[in-house]
Amino acid sequence: MSKLIACVIVLLLPIDNAICKRMWDYTLLSMETTSSDPSKLRIDSAIDRINRTASGISATIHWNYDVDETTFVHLIGHRSNTGNEDDYVLLPWTIPNQTIAEFSNSYYKPIIHKNMEHCSTLPEKVYPISKGTVWKFERCVIKGENLPHYLPDGMYKASFYGIGEVDFSLTVVIKVFKKIDLFG
Template sequence: MLAFDFVATSTRIAILCIFFHLTGAARKWDYEPILLTTTSSDESKLKFEAKIERLGRSDYGLSGIIEWKYDTNNETMVEAQAYRSNTGDESDYKLLPWAIPKQPFYDYLNTYYKDVILKNLGYCSNLPKYDGKFQPPWPKNTYKLDKCKIDGDGLPEIAPPGFYKIVFTKFGPGQPTWGFTAVFKLTNKIF
């Protein structure tokens, strides 16, 4: 009888540990991309095109081309804001604390770019990858993203359901101002 209680208790503990392992440190949301628009103030220096591609019944990918033809410097800046809406109506969006504060491009490359962009888009693109700290210059190149599925690495694990809008902007003196606006519908992940 004592051996049976020990086995039953051990089994329950093992199941509980497996449950916590499977639910811990994982994204608790799914997303559907709704809108992706790009802008560039000077397409002779930077041309940016992107689109949402349906890969399956509920599977989406992002594809795009960035033709980067200008030099960055210490005055090149990056910033991004995130907004959330319950309804998706433009007047309903509220600013979230999840943002990339205005900062030098090279600082961004050593933080958000490395921790979020490369983790989610590095496998499906030819974006520059590097170990350690980024060493300028940023290479002029045509960068391609091919049906990139965002896993959510580096993003919040828990986010309330609703519509999320991200506005990303890059700018600097004598440089084009360019960026994108993306809208995603987040739902709770079932498993």
């Protein structure tokens, strides 16, 4: 009987490990940032090649003004089979329009901070942001923490917008594909 139990455990262990893991991987295709007033908010960004198969986001964000509760942020996601601009459809995964203080207490820590803390100087709380704050990102590869475990193959575009004293945006386009090694 104990041999039977041991066999069942050995057979089910790989299945258990694969069920709760991200089943997709991605390639960064493009990143675009804008600022309505670069003297108050300057965003320098690039996609850096890490190795033959991986790229990471490198950026420096200079906050030259005090961000207050009149600043609103939101995120919109789109998916396309082909990557053609006319082919993108709106996804249900969005961050609704909210003050930066509400964003700091809701979506920021479990999604943004958790995926970028290993490669950036992001603080635990994004609000308040005082004048002179600088955030740096060094070849960040998103870990996939608190993101969907399964995504259909295709092109994904995520656009993050900030509206306030300075309007800003960050748009990232990635190509999603099935993970080859489901157990690693």
